[in-house]
Amino acid sequence: METAGTGRLEAFSDGVFAIAATLLVLSFSVGTVAGSQLDTALFHLWPAYLAYATSFLTIGIIWMNHHHCVSLMGSADRTLLFVNLILLMIVAFFPFPTKLVADYLRTDGEQAAVLAYTGTLTVMAVVYNAWWRYAATGRRLIAEGVPDAEIRAVTRAFNPGIVIYGVTFLVAFASPVASVILTFLIAAFYLPSAALFNRA
Amino acid sequence: METAGTGRLEAFSDGVFAIAATLLVLSFSVGTVAGSQLDTALFHLWPAYLAYATSFLTIGIIWMNHHHCVSLMGSADRTLLFVNLILLMIVAFFPFPTKLVADYLRTDGEQAAVLAYTGTLTVMAVVYNAWWRYAATGRRLIAEGVPDAEIRAVTRAFNPGIVIYGVTFLVAFASPVASVILTFLIAAFYLPSAALFNRA
Amino acid sequence: METAGTGRLEAFSDGVFAIAATLLVLSFSVGTVAGSQLDTALFHLWPAYLAYATSFLTIGIIWMNHHHCVSLMGSADRTLLFVNLILLMIVAFFPFPTKLVADYLRTDGEQAAVLAYTGTLTVMAVVYNAWWRYAATGRRLIAEGVPDAEIRAVTRAFNPGIVIYGVTFLVAFASPVASVILTFLIAAFYLPSAALFNRA
Amino acid sequence: METAGTGRLEAFSDGVFAIAATLLVLSFSVGTVAGSQLDTALFHLWPAYLAYATSFLTIGIIWMNHHHCVSLMGSADRTLLFVNLILLMIVAFFPFPTKLVADYLRTDGEQAAVLAYTGTLTVMAVVYNAWWRYAATGRRLIAEGVPDAEIRAVTRAFNPGIVIYGVTFLVAFASPVASVILTFLIAAFYLPSAALFNRA
Numbered sequence: 001m002e003t004a005g006t007g008r009l010e011a012f013s014d015g016v017f018a019i020a021a022t023l024l025v026l027s028f029s030v031g032t033v034a035g036s037q038l039d040t041a042l043f044h045l046w047p048a049y050l051a052y053a054t055s056f057l058t059i060g061i062i063w064m065n066h067h068h069c070v071s072l073m074g075s076a077d078r079t080l081l082f083v084n085l086i087l088l089m090i091v092a093f094f095p096f097p098t099k100l101v102a103d104y105l106r107t108d109g110e111q112a113a114v115l116a117y118t119g120t121l122t123v124m125a126v127v128y129n130a131w132w133r134y135a136a137t138g139r140r141l142i143a144e145g146v147p148d149a150e151i152r153a154v155t156r157a158f159n160p161g162i163v164i165y166g167v168t169f170l171v172a173f174a175s176p177v178a179s180v181i182l183t184f185l186i187a188a189f190y191l192p193s194a195a196l197f198n199r200a
Numbered sequence: 201m202e203t204a205g206t207g208r209l210e211a212f213s214d215g216v217f218a219i220a221a222t223l224l225v226l227s228f229s230v231g232t233v234a235g236s237q238l239d240t241a242l243f244h245l246w247p248a249y250l251a252y253a254t255s256f257l258t259i260g261i262i263w264m265n266h267h268h269c270v271s272l273m274g275s276a277d278r279t280l281l282f283v284n285l286i287l288l289m290i291v292a293f294f295p296f297p298t299k300l301v302a303d304y305l306r307t308d309g310e311q312a313a314v315l316a317y318t319g320t321l322t323v324m325a326v327v328y329n330a331w332w333r334y335a336a337t338g339r340r341l342i343a344e345g346v347p348d349a350e351i352r353a354v355t356r357a358f359n360p361g362i363v364i365y366g367v368t369f370l371v372a373f374a375s376p377v378a379s380v381i382l383t384f385l386i387a388a389f390y391l392p393s394a395a396l397f398n399r400a
Numbered sequence: 401m402e403t404a405g406t407g408r409l410e411a412f413s414d415g416v417f418a419i420a421a422t423l424l425v426l427s428f429s430v431g432t433v434a435g436s437q438l439d440t441a442l443f444h445l446w447p448a449y450l451a452y453a454t455s456f457l458t459i460g461i462i463w464m465n466h467h468h469c470v471s472l473m474g475s476a477d478r479t480l481l482f483v484n485l486i487l488l489m490i491v492a493f494f495p496f497p498t499k500l501v502a503d504y505l506r507t508d509g510e511q512a513a514v515l516a517y518t519g520t521l522t523v524m525a526v527v528y529n530a531w532w533r534y535a536a537t538g539r540r541l542i543a544e545g546v547p548d549a550e551i552r553a554v555t556r557a558f559n560p561g562i563v564i565y566g567v568t569f570l571v572a573f574a575s576p577v578a579s580v581i582l583t584f585l586i587a588a589f590y591l592p593s594a595a596l597f598n599r600a
Numbered sequence: 601m602e603t604a605g606t607g608r609l610e611a612f613s614d615g616v617f618a619i620a621a622t623l624l625v626l627s628f629s630v631g632t633v634a635g636s637q638l639d640t641a642l643f644h645l646w647p648a649y650l651a652y653a654t655s656f657l658t659i660g661i662i663w664m665n666h667h668h669c670v671s672l673m674g675s676a677d678r679t680l681l682f683v684n685l686i687l688l689m690i691v692a693f694f695p696f697p698t699k700l701v702a703d704y705l706r707t708d709g710e711q712a713a714v715l716a717y718t719g720t721l722t723v724m725a726v727v728y729n730a731w732w733r734y735a736a737t738g739r740r741l742i743a744e745g746v747p748d749a750e751i752r753a754v755t756r757a758f759n760p761g762i763v764i765y766g767v768t769f770l771v772a773f774a775s776p777v778a779s780v781i782l783t784f785l786i787a788a789f790y791l792p793s794a795a796l797f798n799r800a
Contacts, residue, residue: 008667012660015618018215021292022223023622028296035309038300042316053289060212060285067208082792085660089653092621096628100638109635116642192282218415221492222423228496235509238500242516253489260412260485267408392482418615421692422623428696435709438700442716453689460612460685467608592682 009076009084010067016088017063023095024055027102047105050180051117055098057187058121059091062128069154073135074143083131090124101180114176118169118183125161132158157194164190209276209284210267216288217263223295224255227302247305250380251317255298257387258321259291262328269354273335274343283331290324301380314376318369318383325361332358357394364390409476409484410467416488417463423495424455427502447505450580451517455498457587458521459491462528469554473535474543483531490524501580514576518569518583525561532558557594564590609676609684610667616688617663623695624655627702647705650780651717655698657787658721659691662728669754673735674743683731690724701780714776718769718783725761732758757794764790 028048033041076084097117104113135141136151164186172179228248233241276284297317304313335341336351364386372379428448433441476484497517504513535541536551564586572579628648633641676684697717704713735741736751764786772779 008664011614011667012618012663014211014215015614016622018212019219019619019622020625021288022216022219023625025220025223025292025295026226026626028293030300033309035304035307035312038304038309039312042300042312052293056289056292057285060288063212064208064281067211078792081664085657088621088660089656092625092656093628093652095625100630100642104635104638107635109633109638112635112639112642192278214411214415218412219419221488222416222419225420225423225492225495226426228493230500233509235504235507235512238504238509239512242500242512252493256489256492257485260488263412264408264481267411392478414611414615418612419619421688422616422619425620425623425692425695426626428693430700433709435704435707435712438704438709439712442700442712452693456689456692457685460688463612464608464681467611592678 006070006073006076009081010070013063013066013070013084013088016092017059017066020092020094021056021059021063024052024059024098026095027052027099045102047180048102050184051098051101051105054180054184054187055094058183058191059094061187061191062091062124065157069132069135072143072146072150072154073141075141077141080131080135080141083127083134087124087127087131090120090127093120105177105180110176111172114172114179115169118165118172118179121183122162122165122169125165129158129162160194206270206273206276209281210270213263213266213270213284213288216292217259217266220292220294221256221259221263224252224259224298226295227252227299245302247380248302250384251298251301251305254380254384254387255294258383258391259294261387261391262291262324265357269332269335272343272346272350272354273341275341277341280331280335280341283327283334287324287327287331290320290327293320305377305380310376311372314372314379315369318365318372318379321383322362322365322369325365329358329362360394406470406473406476409481410470413463413466413470413484413488416492417459417466420492420494421456421459421463424452424459424498426495427452427499445502447580448502450584451498451501451505454580454584454587455494458583458591459494461587461591462491462524465557469532469535472543472546472550472554473541475541477541480531480535480541483527483534487524487527487531490520490527493520505577505580510576511572514572514579515569518565518572518579521583522562522565522569525565529558529562560594606670606673606676609681610670613663613666613670613684613688616692617659617666620692620694621656621659621663624652624659624698626695627652627699645702647780648702650784651698651701651705654780654784654787655694658783658791659694661787661791662691662724665757669732669735672743672746672750672754673741675741677741680731680735680741683727683734687724687727687731690720690727693720705777705780710776711772714772714779715769718765718772718779721783722762722765722769725765729758729762760794 028045030038030041030045073080097113097120100109100113101117104110132154136155139148139151142151165183168179168183168186171182228245230238230241230245273280297313297320300309300313301317304310332354336355339348339351342351365383368379368383368386371382428445430438430441430445473480497513497520500509500513501517504510532554536555539548539551542551565583568579568583568586571582628645630638630641630645673680697713697720700709700713701717704710732754736755739748739751742751765783768779768783768786771782
């Protein structure tokens with residue numbers, strides 16, 4: 001037998017999404033700043049607030065979208081489980097580039113930090129696309145009752161992902177801070193409408 | 201279709217509440233204090249104990265209250281899911297201002313730390329109120345069997361939240377330590393009776 | 401209505417137990433030891449291994465026991481939920497005294513560290529006892545089908561807890577290292593037979 | 601009564617697997633490297649990327665395999681629960697040797713780090729084997745409907761585990777970096793086919 005239910009997939013994924021999102025808070029640190037300068041230090045943390053909000057919203061919306069995709073699947077096979085594992089490995093990695101952006105934005109290292117951050121997002125978009133296309137192509141793992149129109153709607157929502165994050169990656173060469181703000185705007189305005197409900 | 205079940209909402213929220221509460225323990229640190237002074241150092245950590253208990257009780261009670269509210273909803277729409285995500289983003293942020301209070305109470309930085317802490321609580325109260333009001337207004341997302349009286353009881357329990365945390369924020373200008381103690385008393389005595397069971 | 405189902409209790413508790421147990425790994429650190437001395441440093445970490453195993457087994461067994469107790473309850477009321485929250489607050493605190501033992505055993509600070517550790521265990525035993533007795537007294541929250549003999553068996557298993565951890569606390573005054581070893585032996589040999597299955 | 605359902609086992613295990621995998625990200629750190637050298641520092645982190653991917657894939661696949669094994673069991677007894685707890689204790693320990701490999705590969709300490717890492721894997725394989733054999737021997741805890749052929753298939757998949765990780769441990773004496781690469785290859789190519797689906 002080559003396929004199995006999707007329960008294992010969900011159990012595996014839910015925990016990783018929630019923990020990765022919550023570990024993002026470890027990006028915040030004021031080091032050992034003196035008490036008298038704590039107020040200034042908290043304002044200077046704005047790259048950390050920006051990076052945190054961007055990553056939290058992105059992970060949260062991808063999680064809800066992931067739930068929706070899995071709910072359309074009737075079974076999972078070995079390949080899907082393995083690609084899903086690689087997707088989660090990238091999601092769980094997010095707190096690290098997020099911390100890089102928090103620590104290095106507006107310093108000499110901002111370009112390296114933002115390239116690492118948007119590069120991670122781009123790789124994630126590639127793997128996430130592959131994950132969905134593997135399941136959807138020829139309705140390989142799609143449950144029986146699901147109408148074709150719904151599958152096409154999800155696929156359409158996936159289509160711009162790689163391009164969008166590829167653009168944030170390229171923008172980072174010109175202006176790292178613009179790249180992060182663009183990524184935030186995508187998470188706050190574009191992703192919710194595109195991914196939260198994939199309507200036909 | 202614009203609405204969906206509340207399962208995704210719950211799965212998303214449970215993990216974040218539990219992890220945020222448990223990460224609060226990272227507020228505790230004795231640094232590299234010499235062994236012979238560890239006993240003194242542990243007593244001097246009292247701001248950390250106070251901040252930990254306050255945040256843990258607050259998150260715990262909000263979590264149980266959140267469960268109760270969701271149990272009254274029959275469906276979730278795009279807006280509710282997004283506001284819920286913002287609420288969780290604030291809850292997951294809590295370990296940072298908690299650590300600030302733990303590290304800076306009774307130092308020069310205590311006012312900045314406690315303003316960050318109570319400011320976070322106030323913003324959370326605003327978002328949490330908006331979340332509930334969006335679902336409850338005109339019974340937008342309320343399940344069919346739920347009596348109006350129960351909705352009104354929950355709304356009444358939400359009413360004082362913003363004012364209460366706004367007061368702790370204002371008190372921090374006069375006395376940061378009084379503000380934290382007040383926040384603790386709210387978590388230990390007021391919240392359980394107001395929020396744990398929202399009786400009609 | 402004063403009571404509710406036990407689902408909220410379980411959801412709240414499961415996450416905290418699992419995360420607190422897994423965060424114990426943060427007790428391990430070799431600091432910035434030079435590579436050539438890493439092998440020696442890893443052997444000198446034995447207090448950390450001992451503290452980790454003791455805390456992990458203790459939390460794990462208490463978790464399974466907690467599950468068993470909740471399965472005997474038919475409902476939860478406001479008081480039980482609040483006592484449960486305090487119990488979880490203590491469980492989630494465990495990584496800190498565990499790290500103290502890992503860092504300070506066999507140094508000047510070992511007595512303070514082990515008193516903090518066994519003191520936390522003792523307070524947890526008191527709260528855990530109160531939690532169960534509140535539910536069991538007069539079968540206040542016990543489900544209908546559960547035989548009295550099973551309740552008595554659980555109560556019997558709870559009886560020695562406070563005394564046992566009180567003894568480890570007192571032993572720490574004479575010998576901190578003996579106290580930790582005793583706590584480990586309790587977790588490895590006594591707890592599993594006493595608490596894992598509470599037979600009539 | 602000596603046996604119980606497997607629900608407690610699953611609830612206990614799921615959380616620990618997910619959290620241990622996600623805490624692996626704490627292996628990454630660039631310390632306080634100057635911004636101008638961040639790009640170089642990120643490339644020099646390759647031992648951390650390698651260790652992270654190896655541990656994440658290994659934990660992920662073991663988790664899915666664990667789910668599959670538990671799904672074949674009809675009940676759990678005291679011994680199984682305790683061996684399972686020890687297995688989880690080792691899984692939750694993984695972030696520490698993973699960080700050692702990340703920090704010390706290609707330094708003087710690489711042999712000690714990789715021996716700690718592959719030693720942990722070997723001990724885990726021993727405990728995991730014991731866990732399964734205890735449940736499977738004489739169908740002690742196997743559910744009634746499960747065909748003998750399926751049990752034998754799982755046992756066959758378990759057979760090479762200890763030898764395989766024992767080899768990675770021995771290779772570490774000759775070449776630590778080869779040992780880690782071998783462990784990665786096992787996680788990426790061997791484990792998925794051997795453990796993800798245990799076909800008859």
